[in-house]
Structures are given as structure tokens and as C-alpha cells.
Amino acid sequence: MAYYSDQDDYNDDIPDFQDEAEFDDYLNDEEYDLINETFPNLKKKMTEENYIGWKNLDVKLALFDHDFDPEAAFVSLRKQFKKKKKVVAPPPAASLATTTTKKVTENLGKMNLKDGNSDWLDEDEENAEEDARRKAKKESEESVAKHYKKATVPKKPRNPIDIAKYLETSKPHLSFVVLGHVDAGKSTLMGRLLYDIGAVESGKIRKLKKESESIGKGSFHLAWVMDQTAEERERGVTVSICTSDFETEKSNFTIVDAPGHRDFVPNAIAGVSQADVAVLSIDCGTDAFESGFDLDGQTKEHTILAKSMDVNYIIVAMNKMDSVNWSQDRFNDIKNKLGAFFKDLGFYEDQIRWVPLSGFSGAGVYKSPYPTEQNWYNGPNLVSTLENVAQNVGLEAKKDVLDRPFLFSILELINSKKSDEAVVSGRVESGSIQPGEALTIYPSEQSVIVDKILSGRDKKQAQIATKGDFVTLKLRQAFPEDIRSGDLCASVDYEISASQTFKLQMLTFKMNRPLLPGTPIMLFRGVVEQPARITKLVSIVDKKDPNVIIKSKVRHLASNQAAVVEIELTEKKRQIPMLRFDAKKHLGRVVSRKDGRTIATGKVLDL
Amino acid sequence: MKILKLEEGSVNKESAVISLLPEDKEDLFTLYQIIDEEDELIFKKKFSTRKDEDSKKTNTDLVLLKIQVVSSEFDINDEFLRYKGKTVTDDTGRANAEVPVGKFISFTVNYSYPFTVIKQTFDKHSRQLLNEACNPEGKSDTAAVALQEGIAHVCILTPSSTILKQKIEYSLPKKKRGTDIMKYDEKTEKFYRGIYNAMNKYYDFDKLKMVILCSPGFYAKTLMEKVLQYANEDRNNAILNNRSRFLVAHCSTGYMQGINEVLKDPAYSSRLSDTKYSKEAMVMDDFLKHLDDDDYKSWYGETEVFKASELGAIDSLLLTDTMLHSGNIKERKKYLDLMDAVERNGGDVYTFSTLHDSGEELDKLTGIACILKYPLPDLDEDLEDFD
Numbered sequence: 001m002a003y004y005s006d007q008d009d010y011n012d013d014i015p016d017f018q019d020e021a022e023f024d025d026y027l028n029d030e031e032y033d034l035i036n037e038t039f040p041n042l043k044k045k046m047t048e049e050n051y052i053g054w055k056n057l058d059v060k061l062a063l064f065d066h067d068f069d070p071e072a073a074f075v076s077l078r079k080q081f082k083k084k085k086k087v088v089a090p091p092p093a094a095s096l097a098t099t100t101t102k103k104v105t106e107n108l109g110k111m112n113l114k115d116g117n118s119d120w121l122d123e124d125e126e127n128a129e130e131d132a133r134r135k136a137k138k139e140s141e142e143s144v145a146k147h148y149k150k151a152t153v154p155k156k157p158r159n160p161i162d163i164a165k166y167l168e169t170s171k172p173h174l175s176f177v178v179l180g181h182v183d184a185g186k187s188t189l190m191g192r193l194l195y196d197i198g199a200v201e202s203g204k205i206r207k208l209k210k211e212s213e214s215i216g217k218g219s220f221h222l223a224w225v226m227d228q229t230a231e232e233r234e235r236g237v238t239v240s241i242c243t244s245d246f247e248t249e250k251s252n253f254t255i256v257d258a259p260g261h262r263d264f265v266p267n268a269i270a271g272v273s274q275a276d277v278a279v280l281s282i283d284c285g286t287d288a289f290e291s292g293f294d295l296d297g298q299t300k301e302h303t304i305l306a307k308s309m310d311v312n313y314i315i316v317a318m319n320k321m322d323s324v325n326w327s328q329d330r331f332n333d334i335k336n337k338l339g340a341f342f343k344d345l346g347f348y349e350d351q352i353r354w355v356p357l358s359g360f361s362g363a364g365v366y367k368s369p370y371p372t373e374q375n376w377y378n379g380p381n382l383v384s385t386l387e388n389v390a391q392n393v394g395l396e397a398k399k400d401v402l403d404r405p406f407l408f409s410i411l412e413l414i415n416s417k418k419s420d421e422a423v424v425s426g427r428v429e430s431g432s433i434q435p436g437e438a439l440t441i442y443p444s445e446q447s448v449i450v451d452k453i454l455s456g457r458d459k460k461q462a463q464i465a466t467k468g469d470f471v472t473l474k475l476r477q478a479f480p481e482d483i484r485s486g487d488l489c490a491s492v493d494y495e496i497s498a499s500q501t502f503k504l505q506m507l508t509f510k511m512n513r514p515l516l517p518g519t520p521i522m523l524f525r526g527v528v529e530q531p532a533r534i535t536k537l538v539s540i541v542d543k544k545d546p547n548v549i550i551k552s553k554v555r556h557l558a559s560n561q562a563a564v565v566e567i568e569l570t571e572k573k574r575q576i577p578m579l580r581f582d583a584k585k586h587l588g589r590v591v592s593r594k595d596g597r598t599i600a601t602g603k604v605l606d607l
Numbered sequence: 608m609k610i611l612k613l614e615e616g617s618v619n620k621e622s623a624v625i626s627l628l629p630e631d632k633e634d635l636f637t638l639y640q641i642i643d644e645e646d647e648l649i650f651k652k653k654f655s656t657r658k659d660e661d662s663k664k665t666n667t668d669l670v671l672l673k674i675q676v677v678s679s680e681f682d683i684n685d686e687f688l689r690y691k692g693k694t695v696t697d698d699t700g701r702a703n704a705e706v707p708v709g710k711f712i713s714f715t716v717n718y719s720y721p722f723t724v725i726k727q728t729f730d731k732h733s734r735q736l737l738n739e740a741c742n743p744e745g746k747s748d749t750a751a752v753a754l755q756e757g758i759a760h761v762c763i764l765t766p767s768s769t770i771l772k773q774k775i776e777y778s779l780p781k782k783k784r785g786t787d788i789m790k791y792d793e794k795t796e797k798f799y800r801g802i803y804n805a806m807n808k809y810y811d812f813d814k815l816k817m818v819i820l821c822s823p824g825f826y827a828k829t830l831m832e833k834v835l836q837y838a839n840e841d842r843n844n845a846i847l848n849n850r851s852r853f854l855v856a857h858c859s860t861g862y863m864q865g866i867n868e869v870l871k872d873p874a875y876s877s878r879l880s881d882t883k884y885s886k887e888a889m890v891m892d893d894f895l896k897h898l899d900d901d902d903y904k905s906w907y908g909e910t911e912v913f914k915a916s917e918l919g920a921i922d923s924l925l926l927t928d929t930m931l932h933s934g935n936i937k938e939r940k941k942y943l944d945l946m947d948a949v950e951r952n953g954g955d956v957y958t959f960s961t962l963h964d965s966g967e968e969l970d971k972l973t974g975i976a977c978i979l980k981y982p983l984p985d986l987d988e989d990l991e992d993f994d
């Protein structure tokens with residue numbers, strides 16, 4: 001087929017588009033993908049070559065008219081638009097090598113010294129141009145997110161519903177993160193749970209079993225429900241968090257399966273930031289608990305993370321009990337050791353639940369009964385335990401809905417085919433939202449309209465989302481290119497700050513190097529990760545009462561100290577949106593790591 | 608750097624007149640460190656002049672000028688070094704022939720024309736820097752890519768600086784549905800491709816000392832495999848012939864801090880041992896270790912360090928190049944004397960470039976620190992009154 005079609009009737013088919021969005025809507029999926037592959041580069045080229053007067057739509061139409069061939073499209077665009085007048089760069093110095101000095105000095109005298117008042121001999125173009133070039137480069141390198149139109153007046157929901165009434169009847173929602181040392185059986189347990197509850201069909205499990213056996217990883221087939229990438233499956237290791245929704249008669253749940261491997265602790269942090277409570281999976285096998293529990297094991301690191309990120313409830317899944325023949329002694333032995341550690345961290349006994357189970361066989365998880373060897377535990381199974389906890393957490397959450405600002409953290413930006421639409425999934429941190437209402441996204445400060453709310457496993461449309469819910473929002477009038485995971489949304493009448501520098505109240509853990517002014521660290525807030533640097537050690541404070549200053553000339557910060565410090569993000573590109581800890585605990589909490597260890601937690605005091 | 612002529616003691620006892628031609632960005636950095644305010648430069652500069660008032664034709668000519676340096680501007684990323692200064696009389700009469708004295712003029716250092724530096728005090732430190740710059744060995748760069756899921760930093764480590772050439776960022780879809788996994792694989796492939804392309808764009812494999820690929824997990828190893836695969840497909844001999852220069856290493860993050868982890872990791876020190884930046888990273892880490900051990904062997908801050916030096920107790924002196932380039936000749940002399948004293952007492956001196964991570968760290972830490980031969984618990988005793 002020819003590249004150019006001159007047939008008139010063909011051209012008549014294309015309507016006149018008012019704007020980019022209309023054009024995008026007109027395209028079919030395949031065309032849309034092609035446009036998106038070719039458009040950014042061509043747009044860049046047009047910009048870089050200083051063409052002026054064109055709009056995105058012109059570039060897209062050109063691509064469309066030339067069968068998505070960027071070269072051909074560019075040729076036609078070149079004819080349509082003019083270039084900005086450009087100053088011609090001076091010839092390179094080398095080519096001037098032959099000119100003589102003598103003659104010039106005459107000219108110099110004539111030319112530059114006429115203005116005897118100037119102290120500058122050479123306010124010449126060369127300098128100005130070089131400076132302009134360098135300045136432009138700097139700016140493009142350091143450009144901070146653009147700011148958009150920001151609304152301040154709230155919008156009414158399309159079909160307002162009575163929030164108080166809704167809360168009375170709605171099921172509680174609980175999100176929990178599954179933590180624990182590598183290979184403790186977390187993913188297997190979650191695969192088992194989803195399967196037994198009926199959220200995953202048996203056909204799928206059969207298929208996974210066959211596939212996993214074919215590469216000699218049969219024992220991982222349940223874990224493969226969560227571990228979906230080729231890397232994860234081949235290596236038998238979870239890398240990134242996997243969230244999944246399920247529902248029981250009494251509650252709605254969101255699972256966050258976290259990786260246990262030490263290299264992927266940053267992903268586990270992202271997981272913890274999304275959870276109300278934690279399920280800590282312990283491999284009760286011989287020596288297995290011990291190796292996960294030693295100093296560098298992740299059982300401790302994960303628990304410390306959970307505690308310092310305000311997860312105040314832990315359900316210990318005493319996993320793989322089948323491998324020790326459901327021994328009560330083993331159970332108690334581990335429980336004692338772990339219990340002491342929890343206590344040291346400041347957990348109370350009623351914040352901890354212990355459930356013996358086997359993710360592999362399913363005993364103790366949902367409805368599968370325990371084998372006869374287990375005749376010493378009569379408590380609730382894992383799902384019942386979760387339901388009980390959900391009840392409490394749900395009641396608490398409901399207090400945080402009415403008359404509270406709507407706050408939402410974006411976990412993922414999902415591709416949308418429409419140019420002014422952003423589809424984001426995330427968690428409601430406080431308040432509630434309904435379709436038709438407006439919200440502002442930070443740090444880009446763009447105000448958008450909520451078009452649809454999708455929730456649950458099958459992404460059903462919902463009329464409202466309240467604190468604690470995990471939902472997907474379809475937003476209109478958005479600029480998705482400036483939205484990232486980790487961004488925060490708020491009701492339009494609520495202000496969120498974003499900053500490059502801020503003050504923290506920091507609590508250090510066991511470190512093997514001290515922190516000094518200048519020390520580089522990795523900083524985590526929710527799912528955002530950014531390199532940062534300590535700029536100032538302000539004071540060392542009392543761990544129990546941070547208002548008591550112990551020392552105000554601080555030379556360095558050692559393990560297990562509380563201090564006030566100032567931090568600066570290393571990359572200038574993008575600020576982290578956050579709230580002060582006293583405004584919203586969960587969004588004013590950071591964790592820092594260095595050289596692969598979690599070294600401190602911090603509360604944002606000021607930004 | 609090419610030295611065309613070096614004449615010492617002609618202006619005064621400590622002075623030197625050096626004609627030289629810089630050849631790369633490292634040389635620019637050396638010059639930036641050596642040339643102080645009040646030193647003089649003789650150079651050629653081109654001027655465009657119109658022949659007469661109404662003719663459109665312009666002539667561009669070279670003029671020989673001499674200035675005394677007032678200020679400088681340096682950016683290693685842009686390979687940019689410019690001096691501003693005032694014209695001064697040239698006794699030889701060759702320069703500034705038609706130019707009055709006391710006019711401001713600027714000079715952007717280039718690689719095409721040699722120029723002359725007249726240094727009032729050509730000290731040991733400057734001499735050493737100049738010598739190093741003239742020695743091509745040990746000047747070669749190391750490439751480093753730090754990566755993690757969806758993020759890569761493609762960098763070059765020169766003896767004096769860590770330069771981020773390109774940051775590659777792909778937001779990978781979170782796993783949930785089967786279709787996402789296909790997109791995931793596609794994007795991952797694009798991600799590795801992107802790194803490979805950046806490496807080809809910015810790395811001159813034949814000239815590099817080494818290429819470090821580092822990451823948490825298996826990303827660096829996968830990158831290595833992908834790079835070789837792509838290189839095979841493209842018959843990219845620059846890479847295929849230099850396979851042995853690649854080092855796959857482990858670190859905890861794909862941000863640039865990961866590179867520093869590798870530099871100070873003893874597991875890789877045998878392969879990195881002769882590089883200035885890994886030495887810097889290790890000395891810095893040693894300093895921190897003593898601080899953590901609370902054995903009173905590590906101190907920072909000017910007062911503490913000078914006091915320790917008076918006692919002849921310094922084993923390693925750590926200071927940043929900015930301390931030696933403070934513009935103030937008296938200040939500079941103070942630090943040069945300190946360096947001499949430490950060396951006389953059997954200690955080592957490490958000058959950190961602030962364009963490297965550890966140098967930047969040291970810079971924020973007052974710019975000067977030391978590790979002692981023996982503990983001195985009360986070194987800051989008279990200073991404690993701050994508390």
C-alpha cells in the first residue's frame with residue numbers, strides 16, 4: 001500500500017478536530033499506540049530545532065497523515081512552520097589561525113574603545129551566547145515540575161450520597177502487608193489464601209502447577225499467584241510488591257505481598273506504607289527461624305520498619321509448621337524469642353496475634369482443618385483473625401471520614417488512552433471522595449475532576465471511597481505526564497507542601513557508621529524513594545521526650561539516638577510531597593537507609 | 608596537558624611562567640585549581656570587527672592580551688573554564704598593544720590555543736597537580752552504571768569528578784493482570800536497551816579503564832548479559848573486544864550512592880585499587896569507622912585538625928580541593944604548610960575532589976578532617992564551651 005493516499009473520499013472521512021483530546025478519542029487502539037510511540041520524539045525534534053507556532057495536534061495529525069512515519073511527517077511540518085530566528089554560532093577558533101595580530105589591534109582600537117566609559121572590553125556576543133546556552137541547559141536539567149491551574153472551590157458530587165448512612169452499612173476494609181525473611185513462605189501463603197477463599201480459580205492453580213513443575217519449581221506454584229514476572233519465577237524470589245483484593249462475608253481486604261530479600265527492602269518499605277497491619281511470616285522450620293532472626297536477617301528489619309511506620313498490629317503467621325510436625329515446643333520456643341523482641345520494640349501483647357499454620361497445605365489459613373498432630377491450639381485461623389482485626393481497624397477508620405479532608409496517595413499511574421485523562425490507583429488516607437468532586441494533585445498542583453471510582457477485585461464502579469479503601473480513580477482535565485507514583489491528592493481546599501529541604505526528628509537504629517553533616521542517605525516516604533543528604537545536625541534530644549534537648553552542638557549522630565536534623569534532597573528535579581507529622585502521621589513519616597541498611601526513621605517537623 | 612615552556616624564578620623567587628595547552632576536561636580542572644586570583648594570563652582572543660561603518664563584512668581576528676585574574680567560572684560537566692580579569696601592562700610590549708590598562712576582559716580556556724600563566728607563587732601543590740596532569744597514565748576514566756528496577760544512572764568517573772551522563776527511568780507497570788506482564792517484559796527490554804544506547808553514546812570503551820555495572824539483586828548481571836547480547840547482534844566490537852574491562856558488582860541501590868558503595872567495598876578493591884576515587888572513598892570510610900568506634904582517632908574541623916598536627920599525631924589528613932583553592936593566598940599557604948607538616952611527620956595527605964561524592968561529603972563536613980596515629984580524647988577540650 002502506498003504511503004500517501006490522494007483519494008478525496010479518504011480525506012473526507014477525517015473530521016476536523018477541535019483539540020488533541022478529541023483527536024485521541026477518534027483513534028483506534030492500534031493507531032493510538034503508534035501515535036504515542038512516534039509523537040514524543042517528533043515533538044522533541046520540533047522543539048529542539050526551534051520551530052514555532054505549532055501545537056501537539058499538528059504534530060499528531062502530521063504523523064497520522066503520513067502513516068506514522070516520523071521522517072515524512074517532519075518533512076511536511078517543516079513546510080508548515082517557521083523556525084525561530086537563531087543567532088549564528090561563531091566559527092570555531094581553529095579556523096581563524098591564519099589571521100594576523102597587527103591588523104586587528106587597529107580595528108580593535110577603532111571599534112571597541114569608542115565607548116571610553118565602559119570598563120568592559122568584550123561584552124561580546126560570544127560570551128552572551130555561551131552563557132545563554134549554559135543557562136538553558138542548567139534550567140532544563142534542574143527543571144522542577146510545572147505548575148498548573150489550581151482550583152480552590154470544591155465541586156459537588158454528581159449524585160451525592162449520605163456519607164454517614166453509608167458508613168453505617170459498609171463493610172470494614174483492611175489492608176495488610178505480608179512481611180518476613182526471604183523464603184519464609186509469604187507468597188505461598190497469600191496464593192493459598194486467595195485460592196481457598198475463591199479469589200483464584202482452581203483452573204489457574206492447575207495451570208501454574210504445570211508451568212512451575214516444567215522448570216523444576218513445583219513447590220512454588222502457589223507463590224506464582226503473586227510472583228508473576230519471569231525473573232521472580234525463575235529465581236523463586238519475590239522482587240516487587242503485589243497487591244490483591246479479596247472479600248469475605250464480614251470484610252473487604254487488600255493484600256500487599258512484600259519481598260523478603262534484603263536487596264528489595266525498598267519495595268518492602270513501599271508495601272508497609274500501604275498497610276494498616278502486618279502479617280509477619282515466620283519459617284518455623286529447623287534453623288530457618290534462627291537465620292531469619294539474626295542481626296542481618298530481615299525478620300527484625302521488617303518488624304522495625306513496620307513499627308516505625310506506625311503499623312501497630314502484627315499477626316504472626318507461624319508458617320511451615322508442617323515441616324516441624326506441628327511441634328508445640330517449637331512454636332513456644334519461637335514465640336518466646338520473638339515476643340521478647342516485640343516487647344523491646346515497644347509493642348504491647350494485645351497488639352500481637354499468633355497463628356500456627358502451613359501456607360503450603362492450607363491448614364490454619366481458612367477452612368482447611370489442622371492435622372491431628374496439632375491438638376494444642378484452639379484459636380482462630382488466619383482469616384478469622386484478620387476479620388477480627390478488620391472490625392477494629394474499620395471502626396477506627398470510620399472516625400477519620402466525616403469532616404476530614406480527603407487525602408489520597410497515588411501508588412500507580414495506569415496508562416490511559418485519552419490525553420486529558422489520568423487513571424491512578426492508590427489508597428484513601430483520610431476523608432472520602434465521590435464522582436464529580438474535584439481534587440488537587442501534588443507536587444504538580446493540577447486540579448482535576450473525579451470521573452469514576454473503581455474498586456474491588458473486579459473493578460466495579462463505586463459511588464464513594466472512604467478512608468482505608470484501595471481504589472482506582474479516573475480523573476479528567478488531568479496532565480498525566482506530570483503525575484508519578486507517590487504523588488498525593490487532596491481536596492481542593494486543603495494545602496499540601498512539597499519541598500527540597502526539610503527538618504526531621506530522627507531516631508537512629510543500629511548503624512555501623514555514624515551520621516554527619518554531609519552524609520548521603522536514601523530517603524523513603526511511602527512509595528517514593530529519593531537520594532538525600534544530611535545538611536545539619538541540629539540537636540540530640542531525649543528519646544522519650546523530644547522536647548528535651550540533650551545536646552545542641554552535635555558532632556555526629558550514633559546508633560540509637562534521637563535527634564533533630566535538616567535534610568536536603570540531592571536531585572533537584574522533583575520534590576517529595578508530604579505533610580508535617582502533626583498534621584497527618586502517615587504522610588509525615590520517612591525512613592532512611594544507607595549502604596543497604598535501614599538506619600533511621602523520621603517525623604517531618606517542618607518543610 | 609602539554610607544557611610548552613616552564614620558566615621559574617624570572618618574576619620573583621617563587622614565581623613561574625608557564626606556557627601550556629590543556630587537552631581535556633581534567634586539564635581544565637587542574638588549571639582551575641592552579642590559577643589563583645592575581646595570577647596573570649597571556650592569551651589570544653578573537654574579536655569580530657567591522658571593516659568600516661557601513662560595510663556588512665566583518666573581520667575576525669586574534670589579539671594577544673594580558674590580564675590579571677579577578678574571578679573564574681568552572682563547570683566540568685560542560686567542560687567550561689572562563690577567567691575574568693583586568694588588562695595590565697605587558698613589559699615585553701607584545702600583548703595589549705592597543706588596549707588600555709585596567710579594562711575588564713574575559714577568557715574562555717580552549718583546547719586550540721596555548722596560553723601563558725604567570726603565577727606569583729608556584730608552590731609544591733601546584734607543581735604536583737601540573738605534573739599529574741601531564742602524565743597520561745592514571746588519567747583514564749572509569750565508567751559506572753548503577754541500576755535497579757526501572758532506574759539507571761549512566762556515569763563517568765574521572766580522576767577528579769563523578770559525572771552523571773544520563774538518567775534512565777521507566778515506570779514499570781505493577782503486576783496484576785496477565786497483559787501487564789507482557790507490557791512489563793516489553794518495558795524491561797526497552798529499559799536495558801536504553802542503558803545500552805546511553806553507554807554507546809557516552810562511553811569510549813577503548814579508552815576506559817573499566818566499566819562498573821552495579822545493582823541490588825540481579826539487575827547488573829542481567830544488564831551485562833543484555834549488553835553482550837546487543838553487542839553481538841550489532842557486531843559492536845568496541846564492547847566485544849573490551850569485555851574484560853567490565854566489572855559486575857553488588858550494591859544496595861540504583862542511585863548514584865550505589866557507585867560509592869562499590870568503590871569502598873573491599874571485595875572490589877583489588878580491581879579498583881589504583882584509582883584516586885576509590886582511595887578517597889576508602890579513606891573516608893575509614894574515618895567514619897573510627898568515629899563510630901568512638902576511639903578518638905577521627906576528628907574534623909579546622910581547629911581540631913591543626914591542633915592534632917601540632918602534636919604530630921596525624922596519620923591521614925583529609926581535605927578538599929576547595930580549601931586549597933580558597934582564593935586567599937594566605938589561607939592557601941596555611942593549608943599547604945599543614946600538608947607539609949603532616950607529611951614530615953610520616954602521615955599521608957589526601958586531597959578530595961568536591962566533584963566526587965566523598966569529596967562532597969567531606970566538603971559539607973567543614974572540608975577538613977583527620978585520622979590520628981593514636982587516640983586523643985581531649986583534642987576538643989578547650990572547644991567544648993559551645994555545649
Ligand SMILES: Nc1nc2c(ncn2[C@@H]2O[C@H](COP(=O)(O)OP(=O)(O)OP(=O)(O)O)[C@@H](O)[C@H]2O)c(=O)[nH]1
Nearest residue numbers: 182183184185186187188219237238260320359360
Ligand atoms: N514445608 C513447607 N514449605 C513451604 C511452606 N510455604 C512455603 N514453603 C516453601 O518455601 C519456599 C519459599 O516460598 P515463597 O512463598 O516463595 O517464600 P517467600 O517468603 O514469598 O519468599 P520471598 O518473597 O522471596 O521472600 C518454597 O519452596 C515453598 O514451597 C509451608 O507451609 N510448608
Ligand SMILES: [Mg+2]
Nearest residue numbers: 186187237238
Ligand atoms: Mg514471596
